Structure formats: C-alpha cells, structure tokens
Amino acid sequence: xxxxxxxxxxxxxxxLYLVLIFLALLFLLPMYVMLANSFxxxxxxxxxxxxxxxxxxxxxxxxxxxxxxxxxxxxxxLRPYFINSFLLVIPxxxxxxxxxxxxxxxxxxxxxxxxxxxxxxxxxxxxxxFQIVLIPMAKTLGTLGLAxxxxxxxxxxxxxxxxxxxxFFRNYYAAFPVELIRSARMDGARFFAVLFRILLPSxxxxxxxxxxxxxxxxxxxxxxxxxxxxxxxxxxTVALNNLVSSSTGxxxxxxxxAGAFIAAIPTLIVYVASGKYFVRGLMxxxxxx
Amino acid sequence: xxxxxxxxxxLSPSVILVLVCVYGYIMFTVYLSxxxxxxxxxxxxxxxxxxxxxxxxxxxxxxxxxxxxxATLYILVTLVLGLLFAILIDQQIQAExxxxxxxxxPMAISFIVTGTAWKWLLDPGIGLEHTMRQIGWExxxxxxxxxxxxxxxxxxxxxxxxxxxxxxxLFLAGLRGIDGEQISAARVDGARPWQIYQRIIIPQxxxxxxxxxxxxxxxxxKSYDLIIALTNGGPGRATWLxxxxxxxxxxxxxxxxxGAASAVLMLAAIGVVVLPYLVNEMRKVKHG
Numbered sequence: 001x002x003x004x005x006x007x008x009x010x011x012x013x014x015x016l017y018l019v020l021i022f023l024a025l026l027f028l029l030p031m032y033v034m035l036a037n038s039f040x041x042x043x044x045x046x047x048x049x050x051x052x053x054x055x056x057x058x059x060x061x062x063x064x065x066x067x068x069x070x071x072x073x074x075x076x077x078l079r080p081y082f083i084n085s086f087l088l089v090i091p092x093x094x095x096x097x098x099x100x101x102x103x104x105x106x107x108x109x110x111x112x113x114x115x116x117x118x119x120x121x122x123x124x125x126x127x128x129x130f131q132i133v134l135i136p137m138a139k140t141l142g143t144l145g146l147a148x149x150x151x152x153x154x155x156x157x158x159x160x161x162x163x164x165x166x167x168f169f170r171n172y173y174a175a176f177p178v179e180l181i182r183s184a185r186m187d188g189a190r191f192f193a194v195l196f197r198i199l200l201p202s203x204x205x206x207x208x209x210x211x212x213x214x215x216x217x218x219x220x221x222x223x224x225x226x227x228x229x230x231x232x233x234x235x236x237t238v239a240l241n242n243l244v245s246s247s248t249g250x251x252x253x254x255x256x257x258a259g260a261f262i263a264a265i266p267t268l269i270v271y272v273a274s275g276k277y278f279v280r281g282l283m284x285x286x287x288x289x
Numbered sequence: 290x291x292x293x294x295x296x297x298x299x300l301s302p303s304v305i306l307v308l309v310c311v312y313g314y315i316m317f318t319v320y321l322s323x324x325x326x327x328x329x330x331x332x333x334x335x336x337x338x339x340x341x342x343x344x345x346x347x348x349x350x351x352x353x354x355x356x357x358x359x360a361t362l363y364i365l366v367t368l369v370l371g372l373l374f375a376i377l378i379d380q381q382i383q384a385e386x387x388x389x390x391x392x393x394x395p396m397a398i399s400f401i402v403t404g405t406a407w408k409w410l411l412d413p414g415i416g417l418e419h420t421m422r423q424i425g426w427e428x429x430x431x432x433x434x435x436x437x438x439x440x441x442x443x444x445x446x447x448x449x450x451x452x453x454x455x456x457x458x459l460f461l462a463g464l465r466g467i468d469g470e471q472i473s474a475a476r477v478d479g480a481r482p483w484q485i486y487q488r489i490i491i492p493q494x495x496x497x498x499x500x501x502x503x504x505x506x507x508x509x510x511k512s513y514d515l516i517i518a519l520t521n522g523g524p525g526r527a528t529w530l531x532x533x534x535x536x537x538x539x540x541x542x543x544x545x546x547x548g549a550a551s552a553v554l555m556l557a558a559i560g561v562v563v564l565p566y567l568v569n570e571m572r573k574v575k576h577g
Contacts, residue, residue: 020377024391027450030406031394037409049420050410099303106300110292118304120571125311127563129511131535131552135321135545136314139330159310162303191295220399222514227540237401241518244405253409260405264398271397275390278397279458 038062038258045253061254065262069255070246071239072231078259081239085219085266087150088235092157093214099158100165100210101203105195107166108173109181119170125163133160134227141228148230156228157218164217165210168284172206173199205277212274213281216267236263315556318549326545339546349551351526352534355441359530360509362445367505368498370449371456376486378457379464389461393454400451404518407447408434437527440520444528447519448512456501463497464490503566507559531555 033050038061040054048055067077107119137156138147146152176199184198200207225235234242240263244256271278325335343349374392378385395403410416413432421429433439467490475485513532520528522537529537531551539548 016377016380016382020382020388023374023377024388027391027395027454030403030410030450033410034406045415049423050416051420102299103303106292106296110290110296112292112297116571120567121312122303122307123567123571124563125307127507127559127567128311128315129532129552129555129559131513131532132318132556133310133314134535134552135330135539135549136317137310140310159306162307163311166303185290216397220401220514222399222401222517226517227536237399237514240405241401244408244518245521253415256405256409260402264402267397267399268394271394272390275393275397279393282396282455282458283462 034257034261038065038254038261040254042250042252042254061252061258062262064252064255065243065259069243069252069259070249071234071242072246074231078236078239078243078262081234081236082262084150084233084239085236088153088157089215089218092154092161092218093211095154095158096161096165096214097207097210099162100167100169101200101207102195103162103166104169104171104173105199107170108176109194119166122163122166125160126167130160130223134223138227147228148233150229150233152228153224153233153235156224157221160224161214161218165214168206168210168213168281169203171284172203176202205280208274208277209281209284212270212277215270216278219267319553321546322550322553324546326549328543328545330545335546339544339550342544343547343550343554346547348526348529348537349531349534352529352531355528356510356530358441359444359448359512360506362442363448363509364502364505366445366449367452367456368501370453371501372460372491372494374453374457375460375464378461389454389458392457395451396455398451400514401518403451404447404515407443407450408519411443411446434520435524437524440524440527444512444516444519448509448515451515452505452508456505459497459501459504460494463494467493499566503562506562510555510558510562 036053037045037050039057039059040048041056041058041060044054044056065078067079068075069077071078071081103122107115141147141152141156144152146155180198181194184194189197220237221235222237222241225238226241229235229238240259243259320332321330322339323336324331324333325338378388378392382388411431411434413419413430413435416431418429418431421431434443471489472485475489480488511532512530513536516522516528516530516533522529522533532555535548535551535555537548538544538551
C-alpha cells in the first residue's frame with residue numbers, strides 16, 4: 001500500500017518537472033529563435049527552419065544591425081540610437097530617482113496640509129494612459145525648443161517617472177524607525193543632515209530597486225520616443241521598430257533578430273545580475289498604497 | 290514634525306510638475322476634445338461634436354471591439370496561467386529560482402523586442418508554419434497573424450507570454466503569505482492537495498486576484514508598443530486598439546480633437562478600473 005503511494009508520488013514529481021521544463025522551454029523559445037537566427041545567413045532562414053541551430057554560422061547580421069543597417073533614410077545601423085538611449089536613460093534615471101528620494105523623505109517625515117491628497121495625485125499619475133498628455137506635451141516641447149531632441153525625452157521620462165519613484169521611496173521611508181530620526185533631530189541635525197547622514201546611507205536597497213525599475217522602463221519606453229523624437233534623437237526602441245517595419249527591399253530577418261537582441265541586452269544583463277531587485281520593484285509597484 | 294519652509298520649497302518642483310504635466314495636461318486634452326482642432330490645437334468651443342464623430346467612426350468602433358476581445362482573453366488567460374504557474378512553482382521544487390527567473394524574464398524586455406520575435410515566429414512565411422512544413426507536416430497551417438479575424442489572438446498570445454511570469458510572482462507572494470496551520474489541519478483530515486487549493490488556498494487569494502486584475506486591465510487599455518511591433522494594427526485595422534486610434538487621428542490624420550476625445554475615453558476607462566482600487570488601498574493603509 002505504502003509502496004504504490006510512493007510510486008504515485010514519484011510519478012507525480014516526474015510529471016511536475018516535465019511540465020515545468022516544457023513551460024520553461026516554451027518561455028525561452030522566442031529568445032532562442034532570435035539568437036539562433038541572428039547567426040544565420042538569410043538563405044538559411046528562408047530555406048531552413050526557424051528552430052534549427054545555424055549550419056553556416058555568421059556574425060554578418062550582427063555587424064549589419066549594429067553599424068550598417070538602414071534606419072529610415074540613413075544606413076547607420078543601431079549604434080547611434082543605442083548611444084541615444086544611454087544619453088536618455090542615465091540622466092532621466094538619475095533625475096527621477098533623486099526627486100523620488102527627496103519626495104519620499106518629505107512626505108513621510110513632515111506633516112503639512114494636503115500631503116495625502118498630493119500623494120494620491122502622484123499615485124494616480126502612475127496609471128494614466130500617456131495618450132492623454134501626448135498633445136499638450138508635444139506643444140510644450142515645441143515651445144521650449146526641445147522637440148525632436150534627446151533632452152526633451154529626458155524631461156518627459158523624468159517627469160512621468162516621479163510618481164513611481166516617489167511611491168517607492170515613500171513606502172520605504174514610511175517603515176523607517178522613527179526613533180533614529182528623532183534622536184538625530186534632538187542632536188540638532190538639520191533637514192539635509194537627516195537625509196544625507198541617516199536616511200540615504202541605509203537606502204541602498206530602495207535606491208537599487210528604483211534605479212533598476214526606472215532603467216528598465218525608460219530603456220524599453222516607446223510611445224514618448226515615437227511621438228517626440230526625430231531621426232537624430234530616436235531612442236533604440238523606435239530605431240529598432242523602424243528597422244523591422246521598413247517596407248523597402250528584402251526583409252532581412254537575421255538582421256532584425258540581431259537588432260532586437262541588441263536592444264534587449266542591457267535590460268537582460270540587469271535582470272540576470274539583479275533579478276531580485278527587479279522583482280521587488282514589480283511587486284512594490286503593484287501593491288500601491 | 291510640521292513642515293517648515295524648506296521641505297515645502299524642495300517638494301514644490303515635483304508638485305508643480307505633476308500638477309501641470311499630469312493634471313493640467315489632462316484638462317488641456319479634455320478641453321481640446323470639445324474643440325474642432327485638426328492639425329494644430331484650436332481653442333474655439335464646439336461642444337460634443339468630436340465625440341459624436343468619434344462614435345460614428347468605424348475605426349473607433351472596431352478599436353473598442355478589438356480591445357474588448359483582447360482585454361477579456363488576455364486578463365482571463367494570464368490570471369489562470371499565472372495562478373497555475375505559481376502553484377507549480379510552490380511544490381517545493383528544485384531550482385525554484387531558475388524556473389521563476391525564466392518565467393519572469395519577458396517582463397524585463399521591451400515589447401518592441403518581443404513583438405519582433407513573435408512577429409516572425411507567427412509569420413507563416415518563415416515562422417511556425419514554415420518550420421512544420423519543412424519538418425514534413427506538409428498540410429500544417431498557422432497564418433493567424435495574416436488573417437483579419439484571427440490576428441487579434443496573436444496579440445493575446447504575445448501579451449500573455451510577456452506578463453504571465455509577473456502574475457505568477459504576485460500569486461506566489463500571496464501563496465507564501467497563507468497561514469500554514471489551516472493547511473496542515475486539512476491535510477491531517479485527509480484532504481487531497483487539489484481540495485486544499487480549491488477550498489482553502491485559492492479563496493484566500495482574493496486580494497491578489499483583485500490587484501492582478503487591476504494591473505492587467507490597465508495594461509490592456511494602455512497596450513500600444515506590442516501592437517505596433519507585432520502587427521502595426523493590421524491586417525487592415527484588424528488589431529487597432531484605442532491607443533492606436535488615438536495616435537493615428539491625433540498625429541497622422543489631422544483630427545486632433547477626435548484623437549483627444551479618444552484619449553479622454555481611454556483615461557475614463559482606466560479611471561473606472563483603477564480609482565476604486567486605489568481608494569480602497571489608501572483606506573486600508575490609513576486604518577492600519
């Protein structure tokens with residue numbers, strides 16, 4: 001009796017792992033297809049099949065995607081747009097994270113009228129469909145002379161990141177031991193002393209979470225990029241979409257796959273290196289209050 | 290501590306930015322939707338004309354219909370699969386972290402990237418259909434992405450693939466938070482694992498279902514990047530969503546007031562889903 005039950009359990013475990021492994025392969029499939037086919041000559045994709053490994057390995061699609069593929073009118077490859085994305089992401093992440101830390105500190109450690117309303121307004125701004133701000137933002141950027149520039153995109157992504165970063169830091173500082181701050185104040189610590197000597201030194205986890213979250217979001221952002229940039233200031237996502245959807249000439253699938261992978265590499269590296277913090281950001285962003 | 294002038298001063302840039310660039314812009318767009326703006330904003334009041342025009346446009350009605358199909362399937366399938374994945378992961382398995390990471394990694398990648406991968410995978414010319422025929426299954430046919438009545442399901446497939454891991458993570462956190470005593474008691478009483486899930490565990494996951502629903506619904510309404518990369522709205526307008534409609538009418542068809550009206554309706558839809566949830570969450574926080 002016990003024996004058959006054990007056998008049943010073992011069979012159940014084996015079945016469980018088979019299902020899990022099958023699902024894992026299914027989830028890895030699109031990445032595998034992208035990677036495998038980015039190393040094939042075009043002929044091999046047309047005449048062979050998408051799931052097979054390359055027979056005639058080549059790095060030509062990668063070189064083409066990086067430096068010679070046609071994006072719009074120019075044959076520059078994705079390289080300048082890769083650089084644009086970094087020029088966009090670094091300041092936008094830094095600015096929105098700094099504002100988030102400052103806001104989180106002020107909203108949790110000081111009382112003033114309307115603080116809750118203010119936070120509610122910031123919280124809701126995280127959810128709005130950005131279509132609702134596209135037209136006035138386009139007009140604003142035009143007035144400021146920032147239309148079609150990376151600077152303009154830095155501004156837009158910073159502004160609409162503040163809701164998230166404030167949410168992260170506010171929730172973190174709300175759980176911060178009050179005594180520590182109170183005793184520091186007794187010793188005469190001023191506004192910035194409390195922030196720089198007490199709060200920030202023990203904020204590394206939330207800073208990492210916020211930076212990773214903002215980096216991933218802004219790197220992957222498409223709507224603002226498509227609306228507010230031109231050929232000189234496209235972020236990588238927009239350039240990639242142009243590369244893939246350009247209707248002229250032969251469809252170079254292998255170059256598209258290489259290009260798509262190039263666009264995925266930075267956030268994939270961050271995910272593999274610090275997935276724990278990425279997941280924490282996801283969870284923090286979903287349990288809002 | 291009561292705020293002096295310094296905290297208020299340092300908070301004010303964010304406050305001004307949010308008030309202007311979120312709420313001010315919302316009001317601006319709402320106002321535009323009651324004008325006759327075409328290529329550039331015009332400020333003369335023209336009542337509800339653009340809404341009336343919007344509701345008569347086949348492109349809008351198709352977009353809304355597509356969103357209904359897409360959102361329903363996407364939310365349902367992702368919730369079910371997310372819960373299923375979480376339960377599978379929760380069986381004290383080996384290499385749990387690895388499986389979790391594999392199911393969740395699409396969330397770290399741009400929809401433009403994954404949309405490109407799926408676009409060619411689902412393309413009958415080189416993707417799944419081509420592959421099956423090469424292997425020897427000559428009659429295999431899978432060309433949904435090229436068929437007007439089926440393409441929207443391709444969007445569902447790619448979107449489900451992208452977000453299932455996220456919902457799994459939400460459910461997993463919920464599962465891990467459930468009190469073990471009740472489960473042990475049920476097990477002693479001879480309940481089968483499936484019964485334990487059905488009667489004890491899943492009913493306690495109610496709040497997770499609500500959070501996941503709100504997040505998925507708002508993602509469905511906002512979906513744009515994936516559509517552009519995967520189908521670009523096609524074939525024809527078979528995969529247009531309100532987000533695609535808004536962009537087209539505002540920026541390429543020079544009907545800005547109609548585009549603004551569509552954006553207002555998108556915001557209203559999200560408000561209906563999100564506001565009750567947020568009010569409830571804030572209340573919970575306030576009362577401990």
